[in-house]
Amino acid sequence: MSQNKFEQALAVGRPPNVVKNFPNSNALLVSGKVVDRACLAKGKCMSIAANGRNIFVIEGTLRAAQKANAAVIIEIARSESTYCPTTMWNIARRVDYLCNKLGITVPVAIHADHYFIKKWEDVAEAKEEIPSVFDTGITSIAIDASHMPDDDNLLANLELAPVIPSWAGYETEIGEIKGKFGLSTPVEAKFLIQGLNAFGHCPDWIALNNGTTHGIEASGEGIQVGLTAEIHDALKAYGTSGAQHGTSGNDSTRLKEIAAQTHTTKANVATALQMISWGVKVNDFGNAIMTEDGRFDKVEGKGLSEELWAEMTGWADEQGITGGNYKKLNLPFERRWQGQSAPVRERMVQAVEAFVYDLLVNVFNAKDTADIAYDLIIEAGSHDLGPKAERIEEPSEWTEEKIRARAKAMDTDKGPEGDWDD
Template identity: 80%
Template sequence: MSQDTFNKALAVGRPPNVVQNFPNSRALIVSGKVIDRAMTAKGGAMTIAANGRNLFVIEGALKAAQKANAAIIIEIARSEATYCPTTLWNIARRVDYVCNKYNITIPVAVHADHYFIKSWDGLAEAKAEIPSVFASGVTSIAIDASHMTDDLNLLANLAVAPVIPSWAGYETEIGEIKGEFGLSSPVEAKFLVQGLNAHGLCPDWIALNNGTTHGIEASGEGIQVELTADIHKALKPYGTSGAQHGTSGNDSARLREIAAQTSTTKANVATALQMISWGVKVNDFGNAIMDGDHFAKVPGQGVNDALWEEMVAYADKNGIKGGNYKKLNLVFERRWQGQDEAARERMVQGVEDFVYDLLVNVFNAKDTAPIAYDLILAAGSYDLGLKVEQFEDPAQWTEEKIKARAAEIDTDKGPHGDFDD
């Protein structure tokens, strides 16, 4: 990529909220639509959506993407703001800071993941709060109303649509509440996306319960590639790609199949990156390895060993175990930043190496950055528009008819799980 091409993309590719927040920045923060379409244009490719729970994860992921010449997404879930120093309102600032510090020139989308609406009563808060998220520089959002029934999920997406900028990346979801074997189906996925199309909306991504270990693992078999491909095939007329949640816990072969055989363009990775930044041992699936009742740490990797012992002692004292180690991010990031330079660099390097391998050898995202530049320059704008225009009849998707259609869908909503991030 020439400097001239980058400068041209920088001039037109940054959405207005990004320009307003970072007027003198050289960071190419773009709409999530750009990232999705770059992966689609390459074909058989998806990129990482790295949950930037701490600054070291953000830095490592961005450096890896720069090295791989890959477009990337940095995200944080709404719930993660309760236990991480990174929030929906400072993640864009953190991304912009790292990009400018290290001359990161690949296109980056900043995604507000799992903006949950767990009940109809949460709509008023969502409609009031979402504009503030975009005002902070976020360029993409996932509306997760799938805790509710299919009809209310669709109606909630329609209700918040007016406060989401039309140029922004937009993800929807049907993956939250399922029974033990309650996998998502093509019928319910098409119901949601078809109803959105009838009202002029085209989600860039849809997240499913397709056997992921994120939340309830529906079948114990990991991501179901064939099911995912079938659902994506049903959605092809509507232009919606897949967002794969719970990527950690699935081996590289399975993830290569997801990239190659489905329309997935976004793969969320959270816990694995956090653990790697600390120096915790992980297996080939990205799952942390236990040593008795505690996580096993590689001596001399990640955080300084003495500080790790402090982290473990704090966790033990406060009854923090297993996946809840995520709560240490907010408590200890200041201490991690206060370490010597060698420790800080180790934390970043571990993430960089892991993400680079995913992008290049598993996700097939290498060299997608130039494709993203071309998309921006071809449009001459930060706004790539809808992939598919409205073609469904809105008269057939009134609230009354949505409720009637949903009543005919046979889906197992099952017991509640812990799906916050």
């Protein structure tokens, strides 16, 4: 890494909201577009979008990124903001603090993931709230109206796209995490991206239901690589990359195939990082390993102290919290984790660092994407890399009436309700 290139990128690469919030910072917080473009430029590459549910996950990911010289994304979902100490409104502040503390020089995007729209009435609230998260330093967002009908999904995105800064990373979605049911199709993906293109909106990523499962236990067939590649190829003219949700539950071989054979540049990782920070055993799928009595298998001397782990599990039992809902322990217990001895805190961070470094270098092929990102920023001379594609579609063909008629003619299966967080 060239220190000179970092300094050049730092001078022009931070978006205006980042400069306003952190005027004296040396953290290179960038648009999500920068990470996407760096992965595309390297080829057969995706980078991590680590759900920073707690401060230890964020620190471990940043240290791994620096070691791998990789541009990365730190994110939090809208729903996670209700049960984690990290929220959409403080995540940029947490990342900026750690970057300056640790001397992190790689580019880092700050992503508000799964900004969900459950019903049309939510759009008005979203139009007011979305600018507020950008006011705090967010540099990228995912609009997730995927559980609504296809026409409402597109119309919601069209309503909300204007309140997303043009320089920011923008993700849209057509499928929640729900395994083998309601798999996404090229037809519905193209419908959404074409409709946005008609009005000059170019999402950087699209998230699919491509067979992935969520969280704790492996089930179903996992990510459908061929289906993913087919959908991405159908969108090539529109410049939209893939965002892979639910990587926990898929082994490294499958994730390598996603990086090598599709146009995926963003890979969400949440549950695995949380469990690893606590010292829970995980397999190559990133799934927590359970004991015979159905409890998480905590490794003695790893992650949390044994005494604090016992306190956590006892509290969870009292509250009736089991399995994947252990994620709800982040908010009530992060203060207790930070109160542990320095060696225990360090081993929590180191465990995440080792896991993320292996993903970035040996699975995602993201090593040295930081240098590519510097060059992109310096070449643009700006924090804004612009859209990846020009307008192709004719707006008159995408009126609300025609959108609803097109959607009605499509045969799609949304499947059962999915999960929002991984």
